[in-house]
Amino acid sequence: MTEGSLITDVRELSSRASVIDFKGDVTASSEKALADAYTRASGKFTRTIVLNFSGLEYMNSGGIGMLVTLLVRANRQRQRLVAFGLNEHYRQIFELTRLDEAIGIFDTEAEAFAEADAP
Amino acid sequence: MTTIPSNLRRVLRREPRVRPSTEPVAAPPERVEAPPVEIAPNDPLVAYFSGATGAVDIGALQLDSPALEGLREAGIKLVVPLVSQGELIGLLNLGPRRSEQEYSADDRKLLNDLAGHAAPAVRVAQLVREQEAEVRQRERIEQELRVAQLIQQQFLPEELPDLAGWQFAAFYGPAREVGGDFYDFIKLPEGQIGIVVGDVTDKGVPAALVMATTHSVLRAEAPRLVAPSEVLTRVNNLLVDEMPAHMFVTCLYAVLNPETGQLRYANAGHNVPYVSTEGGVTELRATGMPLGLLPEMEYEEKEATLAPGDTVLLHSDGLAEAHNTSREMFGFPRVAALTGEASDGEVLIDRLLKELQDFVGPELEQEDDITLVTLGRRAAGGGPAAPEAPGPAGAERQLASFEVASEPGNERLAIDQVAEAVDGLGLDGPRLERLKTAVGEATMNAIEHGNGNRPELPVGVSVVADDTDVKVRITDQGGERALPEVETPDLEAKLAGLQTPRGWGLFLIQNMVDALETAVDEQHHTIELVMHLKEAPDARS
Numbered sequence: 241m242t243e244g245s246l247i248t249d250v251r252e253l254s255s256r257a258s259v260i261d262f263k264g265d266v267t268a269s270s271e272k273a274l275a276d277a278y279t280r281a282s283g284k285f286t287r288t289i290v291l292n293f294s295g296l297e298y299m300n301s302g303g304i305g306m307l308v309t310l311l312v313r314a315n316r317q318r319q320r321l322v323a324f325g326l327n328e329h330y331r332q333i334f335e336l337t338r339l340d341e342a343i344g345i346f347d348t349e350a351e352a353f354a355e356a357d358a359p
Numbered sequence: 360m361t362t363i364p365s366n367l368r369r370v371l372r373r374e375p376r377v378r379p380s381t382e383p384v385a386a387p388p389e390r391v392e393a394p395p396v397e398i399a400p401n402d403p404l405v406a407y408f409s410g411a412t413g414a415v416d417i418g419a420l421q422l423d424s425p426a427l428e429g430l431r432e433a434g435i436k437l438v439v440p441l442v443s444q445g446e447l448i449g450l451l452n453l454g455p456r457r458s459e460q461e462y463s464a465d466d467r468k469l470l471n472d473l474a475g476h477a478a479p480a481v482r483v484a485q486l487v488r489e490q491e492a493e494v495r496q497r498e499r500i501e502q503e504l505r506v507a508q509l510i511q512q513q514f515l516p517e518e519l520p521d522l523a524g525w526q527f528a529a530f531y532g533p534a535r536e537v538g539g540d541f542y543d544f545i546k547l548p549e550g551q552i553g554i555v556v557g558d559v560t561d562k563g564v565p566a567a568l569v570m571a572t573t574h575s576v577l578r579a580e581a582p583r584l585v586a587p588s589e590v591l592t593r594v595n596n597l598l599v600d601e602m603p604a605h606m607f608v609t610c611l612y613a614v615l616n617p618e619t620g621q622l623r624y625a626n627a628g629h630n631v632p633y634v635s636t637e638g639g640v641t642e643l644r645a646t647g648m649p650l651g652l653l654p655e656m657e658y659e660e661k662e663a664t665l666a667p668g669d670t671v672l673l674h675s676d677g678l679a680e681a682h683n684t685s686r687e688m689f690g691f692p693r694v695a696a697l698t699g700e701a702s703d704g705e706v707l708i709d710r711l712l713k714e715l716q717d718f719v720g721p722e723l724e725q726e727d728d729i730t731l732v733t734l735g736r737r738a739a740g741g742g743p744a745a746p747e748a749p750g751p752a753g754a755e756r757q758l759a760s761f762e763v764a765s766e767p768g769n770e771r772l773a774i775d776q777v778a779e780a781v782d783g784l785g786l787d788g789p790r791l792e793r794l795k796t797a798v799g800e801a802t803m804n805a806i807e808h809g810n811g812n813r814p815e816l817p818v819g820v821s822v823v824a825d826d827t828d829v830k831v832r833i834t835d836q837g838g839e840r841a842l843p844e845v846e847t848p849d850l851e852a853k854l855a856g857l858q859t860p861r862g863w864g865l866f867l868i869q870n871m872v873d874a875l876e877t878a879v880d881e882q883h884h885t886i887e888l889v890m891h892l893k894e895a896p897d898a899r900s
Contacts, residue, residue: 268861269767298771300799301863308853308860315854329792336870337863338850 246270247295248277257288257356263295268302271309278310287319288356292349294325304337311342320344324352396433396452398426408440409447413471414462415440437462439474443482451477503564507537510567514574520544520552522617524737528704530712532677532729539566539608540675540728541574545581550617553581553590556629556673556732557610565603572601573608573650587612587625588647588660595627595650595658602651609649611673620665620736625658630679630691633698634663635670635707640699643671670735672698672707677729683719704733755823755830758784762817763802765810765835770802773820773833780822781829784892794831794890797871800864801833801886809835809884828873830889837884 249261258281266274281289314321322344326334334340346352398404404424408415415438417430430438430452439451451474456462462470511533519527529542539559547553555577559566576594584590590612598608611632613624624632628649634641647658665671674694681689697714701707708731715729759780763769777798778791786794802818810816819834848866852858869875874889 267768298799300770300796300803301867302803302861304863304867305859305861308850312854312856312860329789329796332789332793333796333867336867337848342850342854 246273248273250277250280252283253290253353253356255283255285257290257353258283258286259290259292259353259356261292261295264297266296266299266303266306268300268305270303270306274306274310278313282317282319289314289319289321290352290356291321291323291343292325292352293323293327293330294349296325296327296330299330299333304333304339307339307343311339322346322352322355324349394433396426396429396435398429402426405447408438408450409442409445411440411442413474414438414467416462437467437470439470441474441478441481443478446482448478448482448485504535504537507562507564507567508533510564510571511537511539511541514541514543514571516542516544522552525615525617526704526733526735526737528708528731528733528735530708530729530731532712532725534562534677534725534727534729536562537567538562538677538728539570540677540730541570542673542730542732543574543577545578547582547585547614551585552615552617553577553585554613554615554673554732554734555581555610556675556730557608558629558675558728558730559608560606565606569602569606569608569651573598573610577610577612581612585614586660587614587623588658591625591627591647591650591658592656595648595656596654598651599654607649607651613643613671613673615665615734620667620669621662622665622671623660623662625660627656627658630674630676632671632673633695634665635672635698635701636666637668640695642695665734665736667736668738670698670701670704670707670733672704672711673730673732674711675728675730677725677727678711678715678731681715681719681726681729682723684723689715689718704735707733755825757821757823758829759822760820762819763806764814765806765812765816765818766814767803767806767812769806769818770799773802773818774799777820777822777831781824784824784829786829786890786892787894790890790894793871794829794888797868797888797890798831798833800868800871801831801888804864804868805833805835805837805884805886809837824892827893828889828891830887832885832887834883834885836882838879838882 245264246266247263249263251259251261253259260277260281278289311321321342324346326345331340331345334343334345344352344355346355402424403422404426407420407422417427417435417438420427433452434454435452436455437453439453440447441449441451451470453462453470456466515531516529519529527544531540531542533540539561541555541557541559543553543555545553545555557570557573559569559573561569573594576597577590580593580597581590584593591610594610608627609629610627611624611629612627613622613632615622622643624643624645625647626643626645627647632643634643641663643661643663645659645661648656672694679689679691679694683689693714694711697711698707701710711731759776761776763772774795778795781791781794798820802820805818806812810818816836819832821832821834823830823832846866848862849858853860868886868888872888873891876887876889878885878887
């Protein structure tokens, strides 16, 4: 048992930005859920995808690997990732792994959305 | 005192003489720019113009002023001071009228009105220009600071020596304007270890570069020569030729024999180390000139034997010479006294930093780099277990022992049970989260790499604690599998597709806990995660 589970929800903010809400665990076994969510979040003109980690319960090194995979895909599609809702611990891990340099981290949903709406 | 900006010292005047009427009328009148007139800030003319209420007729002015002479020689007849908010910011200088008549009352009124409008605009332009220059200067300084910090950090050791029976601790806190502090541990022949603490005079990039050179020379010479006095003599001779003017390096170099506790040391003008002993605080004094000043210097070499329980403190100026708001110094006696009160090196560093913080207060910026290095000989029978022997030791209490099957995802079971076991030890929230992440990653490694995801092979988890640490030991059936060297994953390479996106586990484990040990036998591989029950300062190495 105990395969981590991840539920994702995708919301369109505008034609240029979407949000993926995470609920549950981000691990290596989240690969398909993440890839599907990313596809749904990527419209023709989507430039920014906001990752909402408010519902994140657990993330491990496998999950970090999955985020790197998303980043590679985002770079390829000339999209950028921003995130909010990380707790202090995972924020520290983002800093440690330097993911925070590649994914813009914001304190609040409002700040992340403002960034996503910026030209 | 008012200074006239150089761009306003230029004097624009009309042609001083009207050309004869026989010259072709069509030729446009030539404008001549008069030579610049320098006006010294203390010239009485400045004060006169500052107080003038309008255009000033230079010819009628009676003042003992070199600038006045200069203006007259330049053919200036009338000067209209540009005054903004009571400050003289420039002059409007006019030569004679082309008609050779005097300036009329209307002319003067027009000029005064013009000056009244021009002065604020000129002032704004001056301020903008000054501000732009300031911004450029600030950016340059910030860039230099970043470079200096980068150089500095490159040369600080990444880990402390790991010697059975000894405890090392270090703290490096750079000032905003990075100084030239450094410290190092150098492996020497026969299991000895060299300990360096140094301080380059000056700050910023020059100090960082000298520090880097000193560091490299020490690293090259110490293992070859070993004897502290010889090492410093050699390093000094190598540095003298390279040292920029007005710079030098203070440096304490000590060689520890961990077997005997013998500490040989020499000092090139650095702060005297203190030793906390059973009989009180002693000093490790040895004389010698700073490095890089004069060639062929000799350095006194002394020796001390550290007894179990002794702790040595090596320290840079930034601590003892820190000032509070009343400009009082923290002081060497206070450092010595605190050294005598601490039970071990880590406690000592914590205490020194706390006392310093209380002394200096929150609002003062740190004046200089602070470097603290301690080495302590553990008291016999006490302290944490030697790294090569994870297992029951001293006052350890077993908090939990369990197994999980080697199936992906089962690390969550291990995390939850460890969290439950350590509940009540007083680990604060962030430390508990870090321990949980480390336990998860280590268990995942054990499941996947040690036991090959074979559910029938269990991963053993044991949680023990003593007075200072909690230790989680995670054992798989992987036998003599060496722990690979922990490397910092290269995010750029991963993003460029040159490396797998995975491979973060070991890096995470190492950065989550305070120490990481491994033990192997023919059948088992154990990783021990050590977490101090209390937080150490962030900048701790």
